[in-house]
Amino acid sequence: MNSAPPIIHLKDIHFSYPGGKAVLNHLDFKFYRGDRTGLIAPNGSGKTTLFHLIMGLVKPSSGKIELFGKPVSTARDFEDVRRxxxxxxxxxxxxxxxxxxxxxxxxxPLNLGKSKSEAQTIAHRTLAYLGLEGFEDRITYKLSGGEKRLVSLATVLAMEPEVLLLDEPLNGLDVDTRAKIEEIIFNLDLSYIIISHDIDFLLSTTAQIYTIKNGKILFDDKLQIHAHRHAHPHGQYPHEHE
Ligand SMILES: Nc1ncnc2c1ncn2[C@@H]1O[C@H](COP(=O)(O)OP(=O)(O)OP(=O)(O)O)[C@@H](O)[C@H]1O
Ligand SMILES: [Mg+2]
Structure with missing residues (x-):
């Protein structure tokens, strides 16, 4: 068992958009350093909203968020977290x-205090890593959908974060590019949560897969082909048995 505190801990979160019905309701979630977690759930079930809550882009109506062992609520708290x-x-x-x-x-990288030349070196390196050499001077809004997705991933990786939240990272990518990004993600030495509707992708890049139902995160046994090899490392969370 992992004795360190979770790096993402959501406690009894309730969230609804103004005038809307509850999107997340009594949601509890713990995510530990080193975890590689998949999230697969229907359209509109609140997956993107969950990521936005973790980043402080929307605020829970009630409940508590702790990140890296500290409660976060103010804009300043989330500024630190976004690094x-x-x-x-x-x-x-x-x-x-x-x-x-x-x-x-x-x-x-510039925003994190790197010099202009350091930031450019990191940017070149990250673009090359993603197969985007020569894209440096391209006009962003004129890129294709798939190219924009890859450049977006480059902007995130260039910040060298400790945790990645990837919201449908393969969307719009062709078969070869999907395979390449899947491999890059798999080889990242990072903790991450991936939202995807592609179960095969999640099975190959994550160790546990959750779903969202009625505003709560559930550990979905049906989706764990290795469930018993992993011996339910998150068995203390609510999970469904049919
Ligand atoms: N800014 C907003 N204002 C009002 N309602 C919103 C807003 N953003 C999302 N919603 C609603 O909240 C619910 C959850 O949306 P969310 O984007 O989190 O779903 P999702 O699980 O990411 O779906 P998808 O798989 O389609 O990306 C949906 O019913 C959506 O219509
Ligand atoms: Mg979404």
């Missing part, structure tokens, strides 16, 4: 805002 947790947005247009690819990818 350590990288979010790949579901829609790359939410991620990319600079005129050129280089400016977008170097933005994070």
């Amino acid at each position: 350590r947790i990288g979010l790949l947005f579901q829609d790359p247009d939410d991620q990319l805002f600079s005129p050129t690819v280089m400016e977008d990818v170097a933005f994070g």
Whole structure:
């Protein structure tokens, strides 16, 4: 068992958008350093909302969030957290805002206090790692959907976060690029949560898979082909047996 505290701990979270019904309801979730977790659940079930709560982009109506062992609630608390947790947005247009690819990818490292040349070196290296050599001067808004997704991933990786939250990272990618990104993700020495509708992708990149039902996160036994080899490391969480 892991005796360190969870690095993401959501306690009895309730969330609804203004005027809407509850999206997340009495949700509890613990995520530990080194965890590789998949999240698969129907459209509109609250997956993206969950990531936005962890990043402080939306606020829970009630409940508590602890990140890296500390309660977080103010904008300042979340500013610190955003240096350590990288979010790949579901829609790359939410991620990319600079005129050129280089400016977008170097933005994070610059923001973390790196010099301009250090930031550019990191950006070049990250782009090359993702097979995007030569994209530095491309105009961001003119990229194809798949290229935007890859550049978005580059902006997140360039920040060298401790934890990655990847919201449908393979969306819009062709078969070869999907295979490449799947391998890159698998080889990352990071803790991560991946939202995807592709169960095979999750089975190959994550060690446990959760779902969201009625606003709560559930450990889904049906999705764990290795469930018994892993001996239910998260068995203390609510999970379903039919
Ligand atoms: N800004 C918003 N204002 C009002 N309602 C919203 C907003 N964003 C999302 N919702 C609603 O909240 C619910 C959860 O949305 P969310 O985007 O978290 O779902 P999701 O599980 O990520 O879905 P998908 O698989 O389609 O990406 C949906 O019913 C959605 O319509
Ligand atoms: Mg979503």
